[in-house]
Amino acid sequence: MNLLPPKIQQPWGSLPPDGPPSPRFPTAFPWALASSCLVAAVVAATALGSFYTVQPTEMAGVRRFGTVVSAEPVAPGLHTKLPWVDTVDTIQTSLDTFQMNNLTVYTVDNQAVTVGIGISYHIPPSAVMHLLYGVGRSGNIDITENIRPVLADRVLRVFSTQNTVSISANRERIASEIRKQVSEALGSIFGLEITDLQLSSITYSPSFQASVEAAVQAKNDAIRAENLVSRVRYEGEQAKVSAEAQAAVRIAQANAEAGATVAQARAQRESAILRAEGEAQAATLTGEAQARVVQQVGVAVAANPTIISYEASHRWNGQLPGTMLGGTTSPLSMFSIQPGQPAGGATPTAAAAGPGRTSLN
16 A cells, blocks of 8 residues: 555655654564464463462461362462462461450449450360361461451450459459450450450449549548548557556655654664663663662771771862751761861861751861
């Protein structure tokens, strides 16, 4: 077919005189090259599809046209399969966690409690095929959706037996009971092994929190009043003890003073008795001595009667009485000297003072 006018048609490969040539397309498509590329792509895809890898944290199962052909779970590593017809389903078997928050449960006293709970679990080899092809859809894409209702049910069962006011005190026991029931349920239904369970949060209703705060305030007021009573009682007992101690001190002082007075009186009495006994003994001894002297004097006078006159004259100071009553014996008679008789070489002068009276100078 001629596309150019005859005047401007040029030989093939020559440049037109007035500009670049118009584009031209080959008359035949390279079907052989395209077919070769397609065959190479199919061969490469087939070769690549004949191998698959299972990660260390996984196990797998193989389906062929919808039929499970794996008798046992496929372990981690590189494996072969039929390309285009085999499908590999993997499931994570390493430790995994599942968290459920804002789960509302009701206690035995009909109080609403919102809890958060989490579990740590792993899938044993014995449960791989069951979870891959016996629970939910093939694979583990919906395993958590199967765990959720079972976990919620067991949590509701445990909390329905608890009293709201004792939840905080029994938290450890509640968590242990939930773990026991969840482990039994998930183990029997899905074959999961529960490693740990965490009761992460417990939130009470606003009305219950208000009642608890009121009860705590009332308890604090009661404790404060009790402390006041205890303090007053303690102060009273302290004052009583102090008064008793002071009274005991005064009694002890009085007893000591009385004892001192008694001891002093007893000492004075004993001293007086001893002094009287001493004086009596002294008087006795003096009397006995005087009696012996008198006795001796009597014996001496009896042996020599003139000794009396001798003693009288020996002790006389030489003075005669200034006045003598009538009929009185002359004082010289006590010396056995008659008037007018010299005594010791001296001659006294006697003068009669009147009838019945004698005066001596």
